[in-house]
Amino acid sequence: MNDVTNLVWILPDSRPEHYPGSWPLEFEERLLELYNFDYHKDLKDDVVQLFSGGVQYGFKVDLFNDSHNDYKGDAHSLPKEWTDQWKMCILDPPYTSNWSRVLYGASELLYSKYISEAVRIVKPGGFIACYHWSMVPTPDTCILTRRIFIGRDYFKKLRICMIFQKR
Numbered sequence: 001m002n003d004v005t006n007l008v009w010i011l012p013d014s015r016p017e018h019y020p021g022s023w024p025l026e027f028e029e030r031l032l033e034l035y036n037f038d039y040h041k042d043l044k045d046d047v048v049q050l051f052s053g054g055v056q057y058g059f060k061v062d063l064f065n066d067s068h069n070d071y072k073g074d075a076h077s078l079p080k081e082w083t084d085q086w087k088m089c090i091l092d093p094p095y096t097s098n099w100s101r102v103l104y105g106a107s108e109l110l111y112s113k114y115i116s117e118a119v120r121i122v123k124p125g126g127f128i129a130c131y132h133w134s135m136v137p138t139p140d141t142c143i144l145t146r147r148i149f150i151g152r153d154y155f156k157k158l159r160i161c162m163i164f165q166k167r
């Protein structure tokens with residue numbers, strides 16, 4: 001078994017005026033720094049973000065245009081020519097199909113399908129970071145490298161970002 005690093009980050013929570021379901025403040029910058037990306041530069045060729053919502057950096061993919069995305073489309077089925085393209089893929093899916101419908105008016109979610117697409121579009125040796133409310137399983141063609149446990153405001157549940165490396 002490979003070594004898995006567990007990290008704990010306590011971060012200030014996002015504010016009501018931010019995008020619905022947005023990350024705690026500083027999460028995006030800290031994650032990019034952990035993987036040596038300089039977020040002051042244009043990262044569109046290096047980092048892709050699926051379920052991007054209101055994120056700031058990289059190439060953004062979301063079902064809806066109102067999130068200022070670079071590509072409007074379903075994370076379950078991405079363009080064939082994107083295979084092996086990015087160094088890192090970051091995902092922040094709604095946690096259940098019901099939440100997806102209620103919060104965003106979006107359709108059903110299938111972890112096995114969108115995580116396979118995330119793995120496909122990352123270069124071999126690249127990373128897939130999935131932010132969720134539970135630990136999600138390691139895709140077949142990947143190894144688990146890190147888990148980041150994220151604490152926010154008092155009485156708010158922890159979140160977990162699992163980070164896989166594509167073989």
Ligand SMILES: C[S@@+](CC[C@H](N)C(=O)[O-])C[C@H]1O[C@@H](n2cnc3c(N)ncnc32)[C@H](O)[C@@H]1O
Pocket residue numbers: 019020021022023050051052053054055061062063064067073074075076092093094100104106107
């Ligand atoms: C939790 S939010 C992302 C929030 C983002 N991380 C932030 O900090 O602002 C989830 C996003 O997933 C999008 N979404 C839902 N279903 C989708 C799908 N099948 N494909 C692509 N995006 C989808 C929603 O439109 C929403 O913007």
